[in-house]
Amino acid sequence: SQQGEEDPQALSIQEGENATMNCSYKTSINNLQWYRQNSGRGLVHLILIRSNEREKHSGRLRVTLDTSKKSSSLLITASRAADTASYFCATPLYNFNKFYFGSGTKLNVKP
């Protein structure tokens, strides 16, 4: 499989704490993306990091990429109850005609 794999599978934290989730992938990539899915809904794009970037920020989100280890991490700072969702990493393959997703990290932020 070409899928990315997220770790941990589930994470439970208190509001205000930081949440870190990791993604490992198998093949060379052009970019890696993180998505969020609220329960029972579609996925929503959060952030994209290109293979020549090491770190990227967007609001309370910080993404890092280590291409030598084929891994990425997503950090959500000062988490809120509204951040409760599943988070997926995705890697487009070939000529961007395919996206592969991992199984996701289920984040629960307790108020």
Place this chain on the structure above:
Amino acid sequence: DVKVTQSSRYLVKRTGEKVFLECVQDMDHENMFWYRQDPGLGLRLIYFSYDVKMKEKGDIPEGYSVSREKKERFSLILESASTNQTSMYLCASSNSRGNTIYFGEGSWLTVV
């Protein structure tokens, strides 16, 4: 605002029925996808299409077919629904640059 619309949010079908799941995107995207999502298994790619009338199998195409007669529309067809096809189905689209994939809200299919 970008939009991927799945025609049915919830469906209940009987074993053996032919099922059509319709998806429309308004972003003029070249690529369209059908995924299936099951607990613990993440998103699995069923089929994708990179142009009108073009399609390629994903990881789990068995029991499914697709149709893309127009650029904006991508249909998933279950020729003879079975109970193991009970799942959430997600349609998505992207442009050829692969920057972002946009998802519909999902279709919950129950086969009884």
